[in-house]
Amino acid sequence: METPEKIYTVTELNNQAKIMLESEFKGIVLDGEISNFKKYSSGHCYFSLKDSGGQISGVMYRFKAVYLKFIPKDGIKVRVKGTVTLYPVRGSYQIIVDEMHEKGVGELQKKFEELKKKLESEGLFDKSRKRPLPSMPQKIGVITSPTGAAVRDILTVLKRRFSNVHVLLYPVRVQGAEAPGEITAAIEDMNRHFPDIDVLIVGRGGGSLEDLWAFNEEIVARAIFASKIPVISAVGHEIDWMISDFTADVRAATPSVAAEIVLGRKEELIKSVDNAVVRMKNSLNKKCAVMGDRLNAALRRPYLREPELFMSGFEQGFDIAFESLVAVKNRMFDSYTERSRTLYERLNILSPINTLERGYAIAQKADGTVIKRARDAAAGDKINVRLFRGSIGAEVRETVDG
Amino acid sequence: MSEKKQALKKDFEKELKRLEEIVALLEKGDSPLDESIKLFEEGIEKASDMKKNLEESKRKIEIISKKSGLFTTEKFGDDEI
Numbered sequence: 001m002e003t004p005e006k007i008y009t010v011t012e013l014n015n016q017a018k019i020m021l022e023s024e025f026k027g028i029v030l031d032g033e034i035s036n037f038k039k040y041s042s043g044h045c046y047f048s049l050k051d052s053g054g055q056i057s058g059v060m061y062r063f064k065a066v067y068l069k070f071i072p073k074d075g076i077k078v079r080v081k082g083t084v085t086l087y088p089v090r091g092s093y094q095i096i097v098d099e100m101h102e103k104g105v106g107e108l109q110k111k112f113e114e115l116k117k118k119l120e121s122e123g124l125f126d127k128s129r130k131r132p133l134p135s136m137p138q139k140i141g142v143i144t145s146p147t148g149a150a151v152r153d154i155l156t157v158l159k160r161r162f163s164n165v166h167v168l169l170y171p172v173r174v175q176g177a178e179a180p181g182e183i184t185a186a187i188e189d190m191n192r193h194f195p196d197i198d199v200l201i202v203g204r205g206g207g208s209l210e211d212l213w214a215f216n217e218e219i220v221a222r223a224i225f226a227s228k229i230p231v232i233s234a235v236g237h238e239i240d241w242m243i244s245d246f247t248a249d250v251r252a253a254t255p256s257v258a259a260e261i262v263l264g265r266k267e268e269l270i271k272s273v274d275n276a277v278v279r280m281k282n283s284l285n286k287k288c289a290v291m292g293d294r295l296n297a298a299l300r301r302p303y304l305r306e307p308e309l310f311m312s313g314f315e316q317g318f319d320i321a322f323e324s325l326v327a328v329k330n331r332m333f334d335s336y337t338e339r340s341r342t343l344y345e346r347l348n349i350l351s352p353i354n355t356l357e358r359g360y361a362i363a364q365k366a367d368g369t370v371i372k373r374a375r376d377a378a379a380g381d382k383i384n385v386r387l388f389r390g391s392i393g394a395e396v397r398e399t400v401d402g
Numbered sequence: 403m404s405e406k407k408q409a410l411k412k413d414f415e416k417e418l419k420r421l422e423e424i425v426a427l428l429e430k431g432d433s434p435l436d437e438s439i440k441l442f443e444e445g446i447e448k449a450s451d452m453k454k455n456l457e458e459s460k461r462k463i464e465i466i467s468k469k470s471g472l473f474t475t476e477k478f479g480d481d482e483i
Contacts (some may be wrong), residue, residue, distance in 0.1 A: 135415055135418065136456060146465060146478070155463065155479060158461070158463075163461065164457060165461060165462075166460070166461070166462045167462070167478075168465075168466055168475065169463070169478050170465075171465060171466070171467075189468070193473050266456065269418075269452075269456060270453065272418075273418075273421070273449050273452050273453050274453075276421050276422065276424075276445065277445075277446065279425045279428070280424065280425055280428050280442055280446065281442075283425075283431060283442075284438060284442045287428075287438050291435055
């Protein structure tokens with residue numbers, strides 16, 4: 001081995017290669033297919049970009065990744081803008097991505113914006129035009145691929161909800177050149193031949209913008225607009241709105257959500273009818289209870305509960321009255337008795353009989369006048385002398401004046 | 403059949419409104435008892451009719467096929483759900 005001009009350390013080499021790569025491949029645009037995509041909790045995204053001949057590691061830091069307009073997934077073809085660099089610790093090289101777009105999206109995006117503006121100005125998105133969903137959804141038309149995720153998701157919701165509904169699936173292709181025409185024809189056929197359908201769900205599962213493109217086609221939008229049956233647009237692309245989303249009466253983020261919306265309304269109705277029954281029963285019960293209380297209150301009144309009580313009340317009153325009458329009478333008599341007794345006593349004191357009892361006598365003339373002085377009588381008068389017991393007839397012999 | 407169904411649907415909205423009205427009247431509780439009972443009977447009858455309508459349809463999943471302009475439907479899915 002000859003003496004080399006320069007001997008590098010690993011670090012020196014890596015650093016120099018890093019500088020070379022960064023100056024040579026700064027802000028380049030690269031097309032490739034994503035593989036091994038991983039988003040860390042830090043928000044940084046790590047992946048590889050590959051084509052048929054090879055691959056390169058890529059990283060998109062969080063502060064750039066927040067501007068992503070789609071969810072990168074393995075297999076999606078993208079166009080990125082970034083700078084190639086070398087990671088000295090590992091000596092591996094990678095591209096630090098600043099921007100990432102789905103391939104062909106720029107053009108599609110432009111088409112989308114133009115069509116959106118056009119249909120909007122024609123009034124296809126008018127809120128006033130949106131019809132309410134039927135209150136009694138019994139028959140649901142589903143326009144989607146019979147093998148796709150959408151129909152599976154809808155049937156899963158149906159199973160989980162135990163809903164009695166009639167689902168009519170109109171099978172169509174939901175991506176590729178034939179898709180817009182088939183979807184349009186299906187909407188028209190459903191309206192013409194199955195007018196008793198209550199609501200149409202038109203949609204598909206998620207995919208790349210290209211895959212979903214049929215739902216951004218003008219003929220599909222116009223068919224949705226013309227549909228007499230209310231339409232729910234259900235394209236499994238939660239971030240961006242499709243033209244069909246703007247045109248439909250209701251937009252569901254995914255087919256499952258569409259099914260939930262439709263079945264939810266029916267369950268809501270059943271619940272509100274049940275609820276009405278409960279409320280009616282309660283009000284009537286309450287009313288009856290109020291009446292019952294009044295009746296009971298009336299029945300509890302003593303006179304109704306025990307008529308005898310009512311009578312005995314009367315009787316008691318009568319007894320009391322009678323008693324007091326007797327009392328009054330007695331009192332009256334007592335007072336008479338008392339008075340007559342005093343009178344009698346006083347009379348007794350005044351009565352001469354008591355005096356006669358002690359031996360005094362009363363002399364009376366024949367005419368009954370009491371002789372109080374000797375000169376009231378003359379000799380020879382016949383007088384009567386009244387004693388305590390009996391009297392004596394006597395003749396005056398002489399009188400002596402006193 | 404379809405016309406009849408259509409009419410049924412329109413009626414349903416009307417019936418629902420009437421039912422709500424009855425509930426409100428009963429809850430207000432101003433009407434005399436015999437009137438309340440009449441309202442209650444009407445409401446219960448309506449509610450059970452409506453529930454019958456809501457629940458009468460069987461769960462059915464069918465796929466449409468179009469052959470030379472004619473539409474036929476057949477059962478879709480692998481299981482009886």
